[in-house]
Amino acid sequence: APRIRIADSYEAMSAAAAEAIARRLAARPSLRLALPTGHTPLGMYRRLVEITRREALSWGRARIFLLDEYLGLGAEDPRSFRRYMEEHLLRHLDPAPAVDALDGRAADPAAECARYEEALAREGIDLVVLGIGRNGHIGFNEPGSPFDSRTRVVTLTAETRRANARDFGGDPDAVPPRALTVGIATILEGREIFVLAAGQAKAPAVARAIHGPVDPSLPASVLQRHPQVTWFLDREAARLL
Ligand code: GLP
Numbered sequence: 001a002p003r004i005r006i007a008d009s010y011e012a013m014s015a016a017a018a019e020a021i022a023r024r025l026a027a028r029p030s031l032r033l034a035l036p037t038g039h040t041p042l043g044m045y046r047r048l049v050e051i052t053r054r055e056a057l058s059w060g061r062a063r064i065f066l067l068d069e070y071l072g073l074g075a076e077d078p079r080s081f082r083r084y085m086e087e088h089l090l091r092h093l094d095p096a097p098a099v100d101a102l103d104g105r106a107a108d109p110a111a112e113c114a115r116y117e118e119a120l121a122r123e124g125i126d127l128v129v130l131g132i133g134r135n136g137h138i139g140f141n142e143p144g145s146p147f148d149s150r151t152r153v154v155t156l157t158a159e160t161r162r163a164n165a166r167d168f169g170g171d172p173d174a175v176p177p178r179a180l181t182v183g184i185a186t187i188l189e190g191r192e193i194f195v196l197a198a199g200q201a202k203a204p205a206v207a208r209a210i211h212g213p214v215d216p217s218l219p220a221s222v223l224q225r226h227p228q229v230t231w232f233l234d235r236e237a238a239r240l241l
Contacts, residue, residue, distance in 0.1 A: 002231055006241075007233070007234055013043070013232050014042075015047045017129070018044045018046075018048040018050075021044075021194075022055065024126065025059070029062065030063075032126045033063070033064050033125070033127050034065045035064055036131045042088060048114075061097075062098070063099070064085070064100070066081055066138040067081075067181065068081060068179055069103070070175075070178075071112065071180055074120060075103075082103075087094040100119055104179075109153050113153065116180075116182070127238050129195075130195045131195070131196055131197070131198050135159050136220045137162065137220070138184070138187060139187065142156065142159070143217050145216060145240060147188075149185060150183035150186055159176070166176050183197065192229075192230075193223060195229065195231050197231070198234040202236075203239045204240060206233060208221060
């Protein structure tokens, strides 16, 4: 069974997740981490930067991988996930960890996915931190993604493009229709997995992921098959448990 940590507020949830990551980094300075974007982890990154300063933690030997990227957006694009990570985490860490990310502007996206899959396998990921979409997606593995999927190019659902439109001037059609993402099998290879969810909009997906049938129609349900999962929830996201 997964560990489920329910916090009283978004801030408390963010702090709990950040503390847990910091403890792992302190124990293993060469930590290999796969990290999510989205609105949910913003508080966690803020707290992680604070803890890093307070405890003089060093990221110099760590390595960070990003879970996904929009197809067509490069690191210079302010809406890219690569830029997000720079703004919210990396530029606040000194020394900064090594970073690898899927290049949304790669000339050959399939080759880029193969390169990334190899890099992940070579390094071995200690901890994968995930958010969860309202439809239960993890990374950009939308409903229907095969459980044996690897890093690849995917088509986003209309629902996900609507949910992410706020980052694109509110226009779902401005959200890139495709993305690159690590696969479900790739995620499951992480030694440990954290999932963060906040707010009542996530409550149905969280409840189904934890207690519902393990089925590709709700990608996060596959986490029931992993032995080391911790959910970090606020009260609203935990409401239907
Ligand atoms: C995004 C990302 C996911 C993220 C999810 C939830 O599209 N690809 O990695 O977990 O959707 O985002 P948010 O935290 O903003 O709700």
